[in-house]
Amino acid sequence: MPRQARIAPRECIYHVLTRGNNRQDVFKDNKDYQKYMEILQRYKGRYDFNLYHYVLMRNHIHLVLETSAKGKSLSEIMKGINISYAQYYKKKYGHIGHFWQDRYKSILISKDNYLLACGSYVELNPVRARIVEDPRDYRWSSMPYMPMAETTR
Numbered sequence: 001m002p003r004q005a006r007i008a009p010r011e012c013i014y015h016v017l018t019r020g021n022n023r024q025d026v027f028k029d030n031k032d033y034q035k036y037m038e039i040l041q042r043y044k045g046r047y048d049f050n051l052y053h054y055v056l057m058r059n060h061i062h063l064v065l066e067t068s069a070k071g072k073s074l075s076e077i078m079k080g081i082n083i084s085y086a087q088y089y090k091k092k093y094g095h096i097g098h099f100w101q102d103r104y105k106s107i108l109i110s111k112d113n114y115l116l117a118c119g120s121y122v123e124l125n126p127v128r129a130r131i132v133e134d135p136r137d138y139r140w141s142s143m144p145y146m147p148m149a150e151t152t153r
Contacts, residue, residue, distance in 0.1 A: 047072035053119035
């Protein structure tokens with residue numbers, strides 16, 4: 001039976017989650033993380049979408065992105081990124097079989113306070129996983145690149 005088509009309008013913001021099959025690791029070393037970031041950057045330029053927040057965890061990925069009217073659809077973006085990275089990984093490690101668990105999951109979000117809340121949720125993943133105490137210390141996240149508001153006394 002064919003899969004049901006996704007409803008994913010253009011010019012919308014999505015919280016996207018992709019997991020390794022059976023929650024297996026999708027990143028084994030820093031070169032893997034770097035390769036995913038290169039692929040993400042390549043498709044960002046090619047498919048014209050905005051990337052607001054991201055975190056690459058050992059066995060899953062969160063992206064908060066916005067598609068555009070002149071760019072590609074969410075399904076085309078994620079298909080390109082996920083296939084490219086899976087091919088890289090399978091070649092590097094001799095992996096056979098399914099790489100990603102199911103299809104990616106996507107949640108449509110609004111461009112208001114929820115965008116900030118979702119970004120915070122995404123970028124706090126390494127803290128919740130007890131990898132770092134300060135989310136700015138996690139290298140594979142958009143958090144280190146976010147401008148910090150200066151506090152006044």
